[in-house]
């Protein structure tokens with residue numbers, strides 16, 4: 001449980017409401033707090049520089065350890081000067097706000113344009129828990145690499161591969177008809193995933209609000225619309241189903257239980273794989289920037305930390321335990337950061353467009 005910063009308009013800065021949120025910062029209620037209450041806060045200005053935002057004391061002290069990538073932008077870019085920046089982005093909660101219906105988590109046009117801009121100047125990949133096709137459908141940019149199923153389904157253009165595991169690669173064509181390579185380290189689990197979806201659908205059908213999403217190599221069991229008192233029952237049903245499938249395990253995201261094949265592959269491996277296939281794996285001057293909001297993004301943060309170079313950035317409006325070095329509060333700050341990044345490269349000498 002935590003308190004979320006609230007945006008307040010300029011006339012009404014003193015009228016703050018407490019937003020109750022769960023451990024992910026997802027709203028679970030709002031309590032109005034009268035003017036002059038003892039809510040210690042600092043004020044700072046949001047991305048538009050005209051909108052004061054109120055911060056609670058815990059968040060402010062958390063920011064000391066994980067400073068805002070917007071306020072630190074100049075220092076960050078000075079340290080990255082002359083390096084090859086590669087941008088990795090999560091989708092839900094990073095490029096699109098968290099919404100009740102997973103099918104409605106659309107990306108805004110300004111965000112699409114910001115991602116497109118960044119991808120003009122830096123190799124850019126989106127690594128999502130969703131199935132790859134769905135992310136492509138939402139994002140609709142053809143200058144971006146896509147990895148779905150938490151990195152278990154990666155498509156890259158056909159080039160000389162430096163990948164470690166060529167046996168799991170297949171030739172394919174991308175949406176423009178160009179030859180591409182698809183890497184799917186959990187291929188042999190595909191039919192079992194479908195079987196588990198059927199079993200889960202049957203077993204959970206009497207619990208209201210459950211939504212099962214087929215993410216190709218993993219499954220999301222959404223409980224955002226499930227009554228709190230039904231959650232334990234749901235979790236037990238999912239766990240008991242998985243007892244029959246020992247090669248799969250359960251992880252948790254934002255109001256979602258995720259069923260995944262138990263292979264040693266996560267978003268961190270996907271980052272390394274993409275860098276390898278782009279020919280940037282062993283290069284000392286590569287600077288990966290990874291922006292994500294969820295637990296599964298921590299694997300990527302860890303991978304970047306162990307490279308000793310790069311910027312792991314957590315999207316969170318509440319203090320969280322994280323391996324990330326920097327933070328952004330929400331997708332609107334992500335968009336602003338991406339725009340700044342593209343503008344910085346465009347204005348810096350020797351800038352070049354990625355082809």
Ligand SMILES: O=P(O)(O)OC[C@H]1O[C@H](O[C@H]2O[C@H](CO)[C@@H](O)[C@H](O)[C@H]2O)[C@H](O)[C@@H](O)[C@@H]1O
Nearest residue numbers: 091092098099100102105128129220254255256
């Ligand atoms: O790795 P990501 O791109 O962040 O995907 C993680 C999960 O995101 C989606 O679920 C989350 O967003 C939904 C839409 O805002 C929200 O309704 C849900 O509660 C969140 O957990 C997606 O639907 C899942 O399949 C992904 O695994």
